[in-house]
Amino acid sequence: xxxxxxxxxxxxxxxxxxxxxxxxxxxxxxxxxxxxxxxxxxxxxxxxxxxxxxxxxxxxxxxxxxxxxxxxxxxxxxxxxxxxxxxxxxxxxxxxxxxxxxxxxxxxxxxxxxxxxxxxxxxxxxxxxxxxxxxxxxxxxxxxxxxxxxxxxxxxxxxxxxxxxxxxxxxxxxxxxxxxxxxxxxxxxxxxxxxxxxxxxxxxxxxxxxxxxxxxxxxxxxxxxxxxx
Amino acid sequence: xxxxxxxxxxxxxxxxxxxxxxxxxxxxxxxxxxxxxxxxxxxxxxxxxxxxxxxxxxxxxxxxxxxxxxxxxxxxxxxxxxxxxxxxxxxxxxxxxxxxxxxxxxxxxxxxxxxxxxxxxxxxxxxxxxxxxxxxxxxxxxxxxxxxxxxxxxxxxxxxxxxxxxxxxxxxxxxxxxxxxxxxxxxxxxxxxxxxxxxxxxxxxxxxxxxxxxxxxxxxxxxxxxxxxxxxxxxxxxxxxxxxxxxxxxxxxxxxxxxxxxxxxxxxxxxxxxxxxxxxxxxxxxxxxxxxxxxxxxxxxxxxxxxxxxxxxxxxxxxxxxxxxxxxxxxxxxxxxxxxxxxxxxxxxxxxxxxxxxxxxxxxxxxxxxxxxxxxxxxxxxxxxxxxxxxxxxxxxxxxxxxxxxxxxxxxxxxxxxxxxxxxxx
Numbered sequence: 001x002x003x004x005x006x007x008x009x010x011x012x013x014x015x016x017x018x019x020x021x022x023x024x025x026x027x028x029x030x031x032x033x034x035x036x037x038x039x040x041x042x043x044x045x046x047x048x049x050x051x052x053x054x055x056x057x058x059x060x061x062x063x064x065x066x067x068x069x070x071x072x073x074x075x076x077x078x079x080x081x082x083x084x085x086x087x088x089x090x091x092x093x094x095x096x097x098x099x100x101x102x103x104x105x106x107x108x109x110x111x112x113x114x115x116x117x118x119x120x121x122x123x124x125x126x127x128x129x130x131x132x133x134x135x136x137x138x139x140x141x142x143x144x145x146x147x148x149x150x151x152x153x154x155x156x157x158x159x160x161x162x163x164x165x166x167x168x169x170x171x172x173x174x175x176x177x178x179x180x181x182x183x184x185x186x187x188x189x190x191x192x193x194x195x196x197x198x199x200x201x202x203x204x205x206x207x208x209x210x211x212x213x214x215x216x217x218x219x220x221x222x223x224x225x226x227x228x229x
Numbered sequence: 230x231x232x233x234x235x236x237x238x239x240x241x242x243x244x245x246x247x248x249x250x251x252x253x254x255x256x257x258x259x260x261x262x263x264x265x266x267x268x269x270x271x272x273x274x275x276x277x278x279x280x281x282x283x284x285x286x287x288x289x290x291x292x293x294x295x296x297x298x299x300x301x302x303x304x305x306x307x308x309x310x311x312x313x314x315x316x317x318x319x320x321x322x323x324x325x326x327x328x329x330x331x332x333x334x335x336x337x338x339x340x341x342x343x344x345x346x347x348x349x350x351x352x353x354x355x356x357x358x359x360x361x362x363x364x365x366x367x368x369x370x371x372x373x374x375x376x377x378x379x380x381x382x383x384x385x386x387x388x389x390x391x392x393x394x395x396x397x398x399x400x401x402x403x404x405x406x407x408x409x410x411x412x413x414x415x416x417x418x419x420x421x422x423x424x425x426x427x428x429x430x431x432x433x434x435x436x437x438x439x440x441x442x443x444x445x446x447x448x449x450x451x452x453x454x455x456x457x458x459x460x461x462x463x464x465x466x467x468x469x470x471x472x473x474x475x476x477x478x479x480x481x482x483x484x485x486x487x488x489x490x491x492x493x494x495x496x497x498x499x500x501x502x503x504x505x506x507x508x509x510x511x512x513x514x515x516x517x518x519x520x521x522x523x524x525x526x527x528x529x530x531x532x533x534x535x536x537x538x539x540x541x542x543x544x545x546x547x548x549x550x551x552x553x554x555x556x557x558x559x560x561x562x563x564x565x566x567x568x569x570x571x572x573x574x575x576x577x578x579x580x581x582x583x584x585x586x587x588x589x590x591x592x593x594x595x596x597x598x599x600x601x602x603x604x605x606x607x608x609x610x611x612x613x614x615x616x617x618x619x620x621x622x623x624x625x626x627x628x629x630x631x632x633x634x635x636x637x638x639x640x641x642x643x644x645x646x647x648x649x650x651x652x653x654x655x
Contacts, residue, residue: 046653055564056649076568083566090652094561098242099235106230111566117230153565 001064002192003029003052003161008061009215010047021047023215024061029194031160034187036206037196037217044215045196046165052194053086053163054078066160083111087154089179091166093146095138101125101149102134108157117156124152128182144175151182162186164195168202180205232571236579243551250547250583250632251590257540258591258628259598264529266599266615271525273614275518277606282514290507308346308473310338310457313483320487324432325356325367326455334481335457341480345473348460353444353453354436361414362405366398367436368415370444389440395420396438399428415439416447458489541635544583548576548639552646559643560651569644576640577633584629592624 010022021044029035039045050056052063054070062069065085070078095104105121114120125131128148138146147167154162164183168176180202187193187207195202196212203209211218240247311320315328335351353370373389390396395415397407402425407413411422420439428434445451459473474486552559559572600611 050649050652053564055652076570079563079566079568081566082564086566088561088564090561092557094557094652096235096558096561098238103230103234103238107235107562107567108565109230110232110235110562110571111568157565 001028002031002033002066003027003194004062004064005052006062006064008048008051008058008063010044010051010056010058012047020215022051022058025212025215025217026061027210027217029161029192031190031192032187033208034184034193034206035195035208035210036203037194037210037212038198038203039196039212040198043212045212047215048212049163049165049194049196052161053088054082079111083108083157085160087157087159087162089147089150089154089162089164089167091169093138093150093170095146095149095153097138100135100137101130101141104138104149105152105156107153112157114157121152121156124155125149128152128178143170144172144178147171147175147179148182151179155182155186160191162191162193164193164197166197166199167195168197168199173201176201232575232578236575236582239555240579240582243554246547246551246554247583250544250580251587253540253543253547254584254587254628254632255591255594257537257631258588258624259594260536261533261627262592262595262620262624263598263602264533264595265617265620266595267603268522268526268529269615269617270599270603270605270611271518271522273605273609274603275522277609278518279511279515282511286507286511290504293503293507296503307489308459308470309487309489310334310459310477310481311485311487312455313485315456315485317485317487326354329450329453329455330481330484332452332454334484335454338457338477338480343476343480345469345476346459348458350458350460351441351454351456352458353441353448353450353455355448355455357416357448359415361416364401364404365435366401367432368444368447369436369438370441370448371438372441390438391423392440392443393419393421394423394440396424396426397422398426398434398436400434401437402426418443418447537631541631544580544632544635545639548580548636549642551579552576552639552643555643556646556651559646560648563646563648564652572646573640573644576636576643580632580636580640581629584632585625587632588624588628591628592621595624 005025005027008022008025009020011018011020013019023044025048027035037045037048047056051058052065054063054065057071063071065081068081068085070081073081096107099107102118102121102125105124106117108114109117122131122134125134128151130145130148130152133141133145138149141149147170151167154164162183167179167183171179176199183193183195184205193206195206197203311317311326312328312330315326320326332351335349338346339349350371350373353368355368356365357368358364359366371390395413397405401407402422405413407422407425409422409424413420413422415437426433439447441454445453470486470488477484477486562572563569596615599615603611603615605611605614
């Protein structure tokens with residue numbers, strides 16, 4: 001088991017009320033699994049993803065990634081843990097605007113030393129068909145290209161778990177397919193993908209789909225996905 | 230990929246933020262170095278001016294002393310021709326002449342070919358009791374100048390006291406309450422006071438002057454005089470009194486000649502005063518320069534910290550703005566594993582880099598201001614005199630420290646930003 005969530009809960013104060021964003025979620029994801037969590041806006045999807053990513057400590061419950069609870073680590077250890085175990089893909093891409101494509105893909109190297117970093121970054125960039133955009137900045141890229149760069153950045157340090165927050169939310173179907181294929185391939189290579197989305201095309205790419213409503217997971221749906229096909 | 234590369238790329242991307250930050254550092258360093266360089270220029274200038282002034286003063290002082298020597302020498306001096314029977318010891322002790330000589334001696338001297346004496350004034354002088362006023366005075370009788378016949382008539386230095394008139398010394402007029410126009414009686418003879426001298430601080434203050442003939446009558450010294458005063462005497466030789474004594478003895482054998490007043494002392498005093506005046510002028514210049522440098526230093530001591538504080542605050546504000554603009558970037562970097570200390574480092578290293586660049590530019594700008602406005606003398610090479618490796622080093626320490634300290638709080642805020650909050654908002 002690569003990822004395990006045990007009775008995870010988180011609430012926020014909104015004015016005078018307390019809103020339960022995540023309410024006792026438990027989940028296990030094995031290596032090679034691509035799990036999609038579907039739900040409407042404000043249902044707690046992103047909060048759940050941030051907690052899994054070691055960025056938002058839960059009020060109760062545990063997150064276990066490859067046998068380690070990141071919240072038992074110090075801040076620096078948790079940051080290092082993220083840099084070796086986790087990859088993030090965001091809907092808004094969040095590329096560093098002043099860095100070239102190559103440098104954006106290389107940003108995880110700030111946190112961890114990887115041998116042959118440049119070669120790996122170039123390989124990934126070529127893999128996503130951006131070899132002629134190496135020195136371009138995000139402002140010079142199309143939306144689909146930006147998400148491909150973000151994906152290359154997320155995969156650069158060979159994480160175990162890939163966390164994707166609405167990765168196709170801003171993409172057309174062609175670019176969405178490229179991104180989803182990459183996620184499937186990552187899972188097929190032994191990683192695990194946890195994606196939150198409300199995009200049906202994305203949902204259909206996942207092996208397992210979970211619903212989330214008012215911070216609680218709803219019954220699972222198994223989806224046939226042809227991985228590595 | 231390194232933090233340094235990230236920082237450099239960011240500076241290239243956000244040029245305005247970088248340039249504004251850099252200009253703040255440059256202003257602070259320029260201000261500091263310009264103040265130091267200009268103060269250094271002041272000191273160089275002062276040393277140069279004082280050295281030059283000292284030379285000028287020495288030269289001018291020597292010239293002035295020489296001129297004073299010549300002037301005082303040329304002014305001449307007074308001598309007193311005394312009778313042969315005058316006891317000089319008694320004269321020096323009491324100041325009163327007791328010996329007498331014929332009044333005819335003045336005529337002989339005036340008709341002689343003597344050139345070393347001028348302005349002859351025959352006189353009688355005796356301390357007497359003034360019975361009508363019940364006091365003692367020195368009665369002096371004088372007939373004014375006797376012209377020396379072989380020379381063009383000179384303007385007399387002392388006018389004759391007309392018959393029936395009296396001039397009163399300061400203490401006498403004060404004691405007796407005399408004023409010009411008063412009529413007094415002296416040994417039964419009437420005199421009209423025509424003049425009262427101001428205080429001289431000598432025996433003159435206790436003297437009354439009357440016409441020579443009347444004084445001779447009052448003292449029973451008809452056709453006799455006590456002394457002949459010769460004013461503004463002069464001659465070319467070094468030992469002038471000896472020369473005059475020699476000249477007079479040939480005409481009036483047996484008479485005695487003494488110098489009245491200490492002119493050598495006066496000349497020495499004049500020379501000393503000339504020297505003291507030159508030294509005082511140099512000291513005044515020194516004081517003025519020191520005061521000027523102190524004024525400049527005081528001004529710099531107020532201005533420089535104010536500018537530095539202002540620039541520091543501005544750098545802090547720019548860093549804060551930079552942190553605010555880069556919030557999402559910070560969130561993403563934290564998400565991919567960049568530690569908070571590294572985020573802190575990104576902003577502090579950036580400030581440090583700006584500090585180093587600003588220090589170099591600021592130093593050379595401040596140095597250039599010193600060269601242009603330092604107003605150094607032409608003989609001094611300003612580039613060499615004002616360049617200071619110590620101040621360059623000071624700039625290279627001061628500016629990065631200033632920039633880093635100013636960015637410290639914004640960098641801490643960046644490092645403490647919660648990535649989850651940022652990514653949720655982003």
